[in-house]
Amino acid sequence: MVQLQQVTKLFGRFAALRSVSAEFSSGRCYAIFGENGAGKSTLLRVIAGLARPTSGKVVFDGPPEMLRQRIGYVAHASMLYDELTAMENLRYFGALYGIKKEEQKMVAAIRAVGLDPGLERHVGDYSQGMRQRLSLARTLMHGPEILLLDEPFSNLDVASARDIAALIKTLRDEGKTILVVTHQVTHVEGVADYSLLFSQGQLLRSEAGTAAARVAGPTREGVAS
Amino acid sequence: MSQLFDITRATLAKDLRLEWRSKDATNGMLFFSLLVVVVFSFTFDFTAEDARRITGGLIWMAFLFASTMALNQSWLRELRNQVLDAFRCSPAPPNALFLGKTIGNFIFVCLLEAVVAPLFVVFFNLRALGDTPLLILVFLLGTWALIVNGTFFAAMSLRTRSRELMLPLLLFPVSVPALLAMVGATTAIFTGEGSPSLPLKFLTVYDIVFTTISLLLFETVLHAE
Secondary structure, X not given: OEEEEEEEEEEOOEEEEEEEEEXXXXXXXXXXXXXXXXXXXXXXXXXXXXXXXXXXXXXEOOXXXXXXXXXXXXOOOOOOOOOOEHHHHHXXXXXXXXXXXXXXXXXXXXXXXXXXXXXXXXXXXXXXXHHHHHHHHHHHXXXXXXXXXXXXXXXXXXXXXXXXHHHHHHXXXXXXXXXXEOOEHHHHOOOOOEEXXXXXXXXXXXXXXXXXXXXXXXXXXXXXX | OHHHHHHHHHHHHHHHHHHHHHOHHHHHHHHHHHHHHXXXXXXXXXXXXXXXXHHHHHHHHHHHHHHHHHHHHHHHHHHHHHHHHHHHHOOOOHHHHHHHHHHHHHHHHHHHHHHHHHHHHHHOOOOOOOOOOHHHHHHHHHHHHHHHHHHHHHHHOOOOOXXXXXXXXXXXXXXXXXXXXXXXXXXXXXXXXXXXXXXXXXXXXHHHHHHHHHHHHHHHHHOOO
């Protein structure tokens, strides 16, 4: 469980988040919608511990010393080294989580996102979609309980996006808490249990399913504005 | 402790591999140092006695400027694709990243010195009159002094807009006492006049003090917003 209590995040005089309160339960997937600059990514960064709230607090259940071990974060950028192969990247990040020697976890994570663990190409030579999937594999390999996914469907073709959505659904059913920031409503339909709509740093609505996105009004091809 | 050692080793191995493949830092450092050697040797017409008195300063000046290139590069690759955020999210001890990077940079600069120092000897017709093997100790202690501070200040200036300017601005004033000791010890060995033991003792203390300070403060620098 993750609880936000009156969280405000200021960058200078700009309020990226304004007094946001929300609770995210285990075994649930939350889709977060909103226009560009609405504070969606900042929300994930605050939960991931990459940005400190200016006021308010983020409360997690479980022992605080294990917190970082329990969080997996996929950002806009790949968070991968371009000059390393997929396995070399995962071996390094595995070392950070103390699973350097558990290669089967890395191989399983790469397979789970539909990539080939034997691929010897450097990540810099990957397509954007492959990087996106490898980024997800990096996040999954240490088995985090809380998954923070910022635009996980960007740069993916329709079939790959469907595969990743199915993977998110499986992870949710395994009891993980999943927050997905996305503009693409169609990909999280049937996956998201709740949807949250943000605008100008404020949480405007919280609805079951993807209903909050429809309040914003789907625009072309089911993309929430 | 074993976690610190494992992640330091993984970071070092990763940095060595990245540098081996990209040669971002070494090419720049090598080119700059060679330029210094060649330009100075053609600009000034030194006698053997002059060379012994002046080359200590020239060598360290060349290595100081060249090392700033490696220091900037070593952190820039962590900014690409927001990889540093992946480290910040993880439960890995921040000092493992600092130590891994410091040792990596130390190795790069030592290799550079191993290539360039003999060129100084050839181009400036140098023949040390003092205890030549002590030069190795001077180079090791002096290089560590430059690198430990440089790695720390490069991390500090990482998120500033003019990071290339900030690093020398922060690093050079702090390095002045160490530079004086390095030049003093090197010149004493070249000329055979005076003992290098006092500057060497000073360098040892300097290294211990600044390594400790950097280790104590690095977590704050890493997580600063």
